[in-house]
Amino acid sequence: MDKHIHMSYCTTEGFNQLAFNYLGIRYNNKGKNKLYLEVEELIEESQVTPAEVAEELMKSEEAGIALGELLTFLKRKRTEKDELDEVESPETKRQKIRSVEAKGSARRRSRRVVNRRLGL
Structure with missing residues (x-):
């Protein structure tokens, strides 16, 4: 590790x-x-x-x-x-934040799909 x-x-x-x-x-x-x-x-x-x-x-x-x-x-x-x-202008920083937020919402959606398949 x-x-x-x-x-x-x-x-x-x-x-x-x-x-x-x-x-x-x-x-x-x-x-x-x-x-x-x-x-x-x-x-x-x-x-x-x-x-x-x-x-x-x-x-x-x-x-x-x-x-x-x-x-x-x-x-x-x-x-x-x-x-x-x-x-790294303020616009670049905003784009980074949006990207991180988008990744987080994609993870939540994938968890829902997995949970539905498992019947949870």
């Missing part, structure tokens, strides 16, 4: 730990550079997994390059999410 295991998205604390593990960098609040702060801000806005962040950080051993790649990845994810939100 397949089981669905809910995994949380990456937080700034998780990112800080990953940055230390993969790049050996640890910034305190006073010593954070602009790139690091941008990445932290985007991580809070984005829905990315720790595995996705780690994958981007492993692309380079140079901290600046790796953070730049991660920043590009996070911006791309945010753009994709914004585009999906725009595509």
Whole structure:
């Protein structure tokens, strides 16, 4: 049997730990550079997994390059999410609701037919 295991998205604390593990960098609040702060801000806005962040950080051993790649990845994810939100207009949402309702009524009709055949 397949089981669905809910995994949380990456937080700034998780990112800080990953940055230390993969790049050996640890910034305190006073010593954070602009790139690091941008990445932290985007991580809070984005829905990315720790595995996705780690994958981007492993692309380079140079901290600046790796953070730049991660920043590009996070911006791309945010753009994709914004585009999906725009595509799913209120009309699209209404159609989805109608579709779900139609499936529910079809199930009820099929139950009635089965019940009649069984004499219930």
